[in-house]
Amino acid sequence: MTHTFPAFIDGGLKFTPHYFTVPLDYQDPTKGSLQIFAREVTLAKDSAEKPWLVFFQGGPGFPSPRPNGNSGWLKRALQDYRVLLLDQRGTGNSSVISHQTLAHLSPSEQADYLSHFRADNIVRDAEFIRQAFGVTQWAILGQSFGGFCSLTYLSLFPDSLSRAYITGGVPSIERHPDDVYNATFKRTKEKNQEFFNQFPHAQSLCKKIANHLATNEVTLPNGQAFTVEQFQQIGINFGVSDTFLPTYYSLENAFIEVDGKPTLRYEFLNEMLAQQAFQTNPIYALLHESIYCQGFASSWSANRVRQLHDEFNYQPGDDCFYFTGEMVFPWMFEQYQCLKPLKSAANLLAEKANWGSLYNAEVLATNRVPVSCAVYADDMFVEMDISRETLAKIPNSKAWITNEYEHNGLRADGERILDKLIEMGDHIHCCQQ
Structure with a gap:
């Protein structure tokens, strides 16, 4: 059963829902399809269309935020962008995964189904949406696991990205x-x-x-x-x-x-x-x-x-x-x-050993997309030294290393953090000219 929801305006923001039918397995479309939900957020007073910024939520397994007001990182983002809040497959309103929705499958069927819900297919869903919108390039903002998704996007579809902003989420691209x-x-x-x-x-x-x-x-x-x-x-x-x-x-x-x-x-x-x-x-x-x-x-x-x-x-x-x-x-x-x-x-x-690649080291080694990152020195979830190790291998990337915030810095002080990352991204771009 598929539910659809109308657009609405609240607190000076316009919220527009979008629905997409995508393959469960992009390599084998015969395996079935999923519904992907994404919510577009713009300033209600905006008359001209701004470029897109796609938000990748932390997790894995959690939906995109449901904003209540124009504040935090969203407030800063909406100055320059129209924002797309993507419910990653299996979360929110995107063919949700739960013990209820998996109950009809055998354990082996459950495992096979779930194997298609990692960052590579989350990114392919986003790329599907970009093409459906007819957008040449867009920017991405990844928090925590969303930063992992960002490096996967930079590996698979770098030409689709104008900027990448990452907070608390630069993983190793090769470590166990x-x-x-x-x-x-x-x-x-x-x-x-x-x-x-x-x-x-x-x-x-x-x-x-x-x-x-x-x-x-x-x-x-x-x-x-x-x-x-x-x-x-x-x-x-x-x-x-x-x-x-x-x-x-x-x-x-x-x-x-x-x-x-x-x-x-x-x-x-x-x-x-x-x-x-x-x-x-x-x-x-x-x-x-x-x-x-x-x-x-x-x-x-x-x-x-x-x-x-x-x-x-x-x-x-x-x-x-x-x-x-x-x-x-x-x-x-x-x-x-x-x-x-x-x-x-x-x-x-x-015990599954045949997982596919999430990152392409050769592509990342020739990166041209400005990548600006907030790396938290005392992060309990994503180790600073590992993040620095990764960024040293990615040209046109820059880290703001700070102990002012914990892993939830984007939620705690998002307006300041995103403003800093946007400034860093613009500087990287200017240095490329």
């Missing part, structure tokens, strides 16, 4: 995910240490919660058993700004007494469930490791690397508790209610 997770586990440990240095009492609070979960049967409001490993995963929040204090508040109010016994509060448990985005956006868990794979299997990379960082494997009686970060693990498909039906497909994807 083991290298990535070794770096991010170390960053995650540093963030834990910062948090517990600021809130020393939080360490005892975390151990109290973890020990309670290890020795009691606790269920979340959806009936799912709540475990130490799940509790540790709220550490993903430490990769974005202004999350230490809210996390401490949550820990502080975790327990109440019922019949004289300590019990985890319903409010706390409900908050823990609300933070489990894997339930509603399973692409993140299913395909997260594959975003690094080109011709090899991930083989549950983060889980293997975790064993080299045993401090993250908490047991009652341990001296220190550590939260984990942006990693996925095989046990998630045994514990999370909405991931359980996808366990077999997840294992097939983890």
